[in-house]
Amino acid sequence: MPELPEVETVRRSLTDLVLHKEIKAVEIFKPAILALGDEAAYAGLVGYELAEIGRRGKYLLFKLNEPADLLWVVHLRMTGKLLYHQQPEPLQKHDHARLQFADGSELVYNDTRAFGRFWLTQDAAQVSGLNSLGLEPLDAEFSAAYWQEKIKRRPKTQVKVALLDQTVVAGLGNIYADEVLFQAGVHPERPLGTLTDEENQRLAQAMREILQASIEQRGTTFRDYVDGNNQKGGYQEFLRVFQKLNQPCPNCGQQIQRIKVAGRSSYFCPHCQLK
Ligand SMILES: [Zn+2]
Numbered sequence: 142m143p144e145l146p147e148v149e150t151v152r153r154s155l156t157d158l159v160l161h162k163e164i165k166a167v168e169i170f171k172p173a174i175l176a177l178g179d180e181a182a183y184a185g186l187v188g189y190e191l192a193e194i195g196r197r198g199k200y201l202l203f204k205l206n207e208p209a210d211l212l213w214v215v216h217l218r219m220t221g222k223l224l225y226h227q228q229p230e231p232l233q234k235h236d237h238a239r240l241q242f243a244d245g246s247e248l249v250y251n252d253t254r255a256f257g258r259f260w261l262t263q264d265a266a267q268v269s270g271l272n273s274l275g276l277e278p279l280d281a282e283f284s285a286a287y288w289q290e291k292i293k294r295r296p297k298t299q300v301k302v303a304l305l306d307q308t309v310v311a312g313l314g315n316i317y318a319d320e321v322l323f324q325a326g327v328h329p330e331r332p333l334g335t336l337t338d339e340e341n342q343r344l345a346q347a348m349r350e351i352l353q354a355s356i357e358q359r360g361t362t363f364r365d366y367v368d369g370n371n372q373k374g375g376y377q378e379f380l381r382v383f384q385k386l387n388q389p390c391p392n393c394g395q396q397i398q399r400i401k402v403a404g405r406s407s408y409f410c411p412h413c414q415l416k
Pocket residue numbers: 390391392393394395410411412413414
């Protein structure tokens with residue numbers, strides 16, 4: 142499942158590939174992916190270009206050039222991919238949308254599970270979940286103080302639940318939440334109210350360091366994730382606990398364990414992350 146580093150890598154790869162190309166045709170093969178804006182609205186993109194590609198949390202924000210004044214927002218969810226082709230290619234199974242550009246290249250949206258969503262709007266506030274996102278760990282304003290302010294009214298919530306809550310901090314998913322907790326030496330089930338200032342500082346620092354390191358490796362690929370150039374990420378080589386059940390902890394050698402926290406598999410070291 143793409144998390145912040147993977148979505149950021151897609152953004153960077155597509156910025157190099159599709160920016161300022163004139164859109165010649167837009168085809169929607171599976172209207173169920175359209176959360177806002179129907180097929181007719183997408184036809185209105187013809188003749189415009191993608192002027193800017195931004196990202197907020199796990200949302201990709203494609204800004205159309207003037208006078209379109211439109212934002213095309215994509216959330217890849219579980220298995221969505223935006224794939225660039227220099228030349229037109231035959232459609233593949235699970236290709237749900239295609240943008241063709243005037244220079245003959247194309248951008249195809251492929252999504253095996255089809256949980257991904259598109260929004261086409263003039264107003265970002267119309268995109269469900271976008272306006273309620275918390276700060277991202279790599280935002281300049283993010284700090285341990287911000288994190289502590291966000292969690293102070295929820296002393297009984299488990300720390301892993303808060304890390305996954307996009308309204309608290311945007312961009313972390315199951316993989317990076319486990320890696321952050323390991324680096325900070327915090328058990329995933331710890332109630333927020335029991336965390337010390339020092340632990341909160343370690344958590345905030347780990348969020349920044351791990352996301353930064355993963356972006357530098359162009360994200361993590363387990364099964365599906367690739368960037369706009371069909372390239373896999375490299376951070377899976379650097380994971381220390383995620384999906385390492387019964388393997389030795391890189392710090393102390395004890396076996397990594399797995400528990401369910403809020404329905405999600407959570408990997409941790411029972412010696413380095415005491416409850
Ligand atoms: Zn350990």
